[in-house]
Amino acid sequence: MSEVVSARAASASATREAIGRAARRLFNRQGYAATSVRQIAAEAGADPALVIRYFGSKERLFLETMPVEGRFDHVTHGPLEGLGRRLVTSLLTEAPELTFSIWRSMLRASDSDLVRERLVTAMEQMFIVPLAPRLVGPHAELRARLVAAQISGLLDAVAVLGDARITEASLDQLVVLYGDSIQTLVDPPIDPTLDEQN
Amino acid sequence: MSEVVSARAASASATREAIGRAARRLFNRQGYAATSVRQIAAEAGADPALVIRYFGSKERLFLETMPVEGRFDHVTHGPLEGLGRRLVTSLLTEAPELTFSIWRSMLRASDSDLVRERLVTAMEQMFIVPLAPRLVGPHAELRARLVAAQISGLLDAVAVLGDARITEASLDQLVVLYGDSIQTLVDPPIDPTLDEQN
DNA sequence: ACCTTTCGGTCAACAGTGTTGACACGCGGG
DNA sequence: CCCGCGTGTCAACACTGTTGACCGAAAGGT
Numbered sequence: 001m002s003e004v005v006s007a008r009a010a011s012a013s014a015t016r017e018a019i020g021r022a023a024r025r026l027f028n029r030q031g032y033a034a035t036s037v038r039q040i041a042a043e044a045g046a047d048p049a050l051v052i053r054y055f056g057s058k059e060r061l062f063l064e065t066m067p068v069e070g071r072f073d074h075v076t077h078g079p080l081e082g083l084g085r086r087l088v089t090s091l092l093t094e095a096p097e098l099t100f101s102i103w104r105s106m107l108r109a110s111d112s113d114l115v116r117e118r119l120v121t122a123m124e125q126m127f128i129v130p131l132a133p134r135l136v137g138p139h140a141e142l143r144a145r146l147v148a149a150q151i152s153g154l155l156d157a158v159a160v161l162g163d164a165r166i167t168e169a170s171l172d173q174l175v176v177l178y179g180d181s182i183q184t185l186v187d188p189p190i191d192p193t194l195d196e197q198n
Numbered sequence: 199m200s201e202v203v204s205a206r207a208a209s210a211s212a213t214r215e216a217i218g219r220a221a222r223r224l225f226n227r228q229g230y231a232a233t234s235v236r237q238i239a240a241e242a243g244a245d246p247a248l249v250i251r252y253f254g255s256k257e258r259l260f261l262e263t264m265p266v267e268g269r270f271d272h273v274t275h276g277p278l279e280g281l282g283r284r285l286v287t288s289l290l291t292e293a294p295e296l297t298f299s300i301w302r303s304m305l306r307a308s309d310s311d312l313v314r315e316r317l318v319t320a321m322e323q324m325f326i327v328p329l330a331p332r333l334v335g336p337h338a339e340l341r342a343r344l345v346a347a348q349i350s351g352l353l354d355a356v357a358v359l360g361d362a363r364i365t366e367a368s369l370d371q372l373v374v375l376y377g378d379s380i381q382t383l384v385d386p387p388i389d390p391t392l393d394e395q396n
Numbered sequence: 397a398c399c400t401t402t403c404g405g406t407c408a409a410c411a412g413t414g415t416t417g418a419c420a421c422g423c424g425g426g
Numbered sequence: 427c428c429c430g431c432g433t434g435t436c437a438a439c440a441c442t443g444t445t446g447a448c449c450g451a452a453a454g455g456t
Contacts, residue, residue: 012433031309033231037414047435052415108309110358111229120359139371145355145363146376152359153351157343160308161318161350165343173337176389178344184379191374206452210404235443245406250444402453413442420435426428 016054018044023051024065028101032062032109059112066102068122071095076130083186085179087147091154092171100159107160123148137188147185154178214252216242221249222263226299230260230307257310264300266320269293274328281384283377285345289352290369298357305358321346335386345383352376 022043026035037058041048055061075083075090091099110116132144157163166174220241224233235256239246253259273281273288289297308314330342355361364372 009432015433033309036412038412048414049416049436050434053433058414107354107358108306111231111306116359120361123359139367139375142363142367142371143375145361146352146372146379149351149355149361149364149376150348150379151351152354153347153349154344156305156350156354157347160305161314161321163318163343163347165340166347169337169340173340173392174344176392177337177341177383177387178347180387180389181344181348181379181382184382185375189375189378191378193370193374204453206402206404213404234441236441246443247407247445248405251404256443398456400453400455402451404449404451406449407447408445409447410445411443414440416437416439418436418438421433422431423433424429424431426430 015044015046015050019046019051019054019061020065023061027062027065027105031105032115037061059114062105062109063114063118066106066118068102068106068118068126070122070126070130071099072126073130076127076134080134080136080186082179082183084181084183085175087151087182088154088175088179089171091151092158092174100155103155104159107156123152127151131186135186135188139189143185143189147182150178150182150185213242213244213248217244217249217252217259218263221259225260225263225303229303230313235259257312260303260307261312261316264304264316266300266304266316266324268320268324268328269297270324271328274325274332278332278334278384280377280381282345282379282381283373285349285380286352286373286377287369289349290356290372298353301353302357305354321350325349329384333384333386336392337387341383341387345380348376348380348383 019040023035023040026040026043037051038048040061041051044051051061052058055064071094072087072090075086078086106115106119110119127148128141128144131147132141135143137143157166217238221233221238224238224241235249236246238259239249242249249259250256253262269292270285270288273284276284304313304317308317325346326339326342329345330339333341335341355364
């Protein structure tokens, strides 16, 4: 079924994929703004005009080459107890280079409304949607969104600001400290001023 | 003493300040990448070349027009008890528009090493330096840096991603929920695996 | 008073950007 | 066989940040 239907089509999809690979590499290494369409084309051995013709614009090429599907379902669907710690572990352990460079690239390119919306829906799909209905106690959705905010903060510190003290800290310490802080929002709040009404 | 030393010098500083004002307005409204030097010059009634001559480059103009001095000393120097809540209150209350737009602009422009370094030192001066030596218990500096990360996360959610559910939530709820989560890192950790040695 | 230097401001140009349209060429289907 | 369509190429557009030469008038010296 995936046979070569024609030499032309094969050539087309081959160069398209070459452009995509070059774009992914360069965007991750240099960021969105510092990477030019001409540079991508040169690295892929193609013409700059082809890049636009195949992907519509530099912006859409960027979106297409930045995968943001959820890879944290096994955590967000797991038991609520200790979820904070497992979330931090998963973030810092599973394909961290990819997670970090994508976060860095997309956050810096979030001038663009398309990029920003993609980032927002990615965070919602990955964390808020699976987490919010599971949280017990008042303000479940708000708390889930604040968990996502905390994750953003950790990613900022590591991937954008590059805080060496955090990067070089032991994984165990980060997991316990930041994980327990996240857990505060996962567990039902104890403050009596937070009524059960909305 | 601050008399007009000459008509030329007065004119020079006047146009320089006009350029600075226009730049600050446009950078905050449209972001760094979307604002052109020619647009700033037009708004200030000056020549694009003058913008570069006075400020060196668009990047340095951006840095000069983005004030990042600390405005949270009264919180970070206050009592440790309830510091998390007061931090969130201060962030969301005192000149929030300015705080948010500056955070958004600088984070998106952090492709530039100068901007990134400025952002890092600003966070350190505002939160980590005053907070770290005051925290009791193990890993004081790491915990202070993680507090700063949490602040980044809140700013991301509000200023960059524009999470409506968080923006529209009542200040009291945010203060209690996120503030208490931050407080987890301010208070000494209880986990016995975190020894007192580094 | 004049002459010279200094300096704010203007203009044109440079190399580079994303994007668009017209054009060439060779494989595919009639 | 030939026509058409699609892959690829080329040149151009309007725009970007930045640079250097130039102009004119104010400042300083004699």
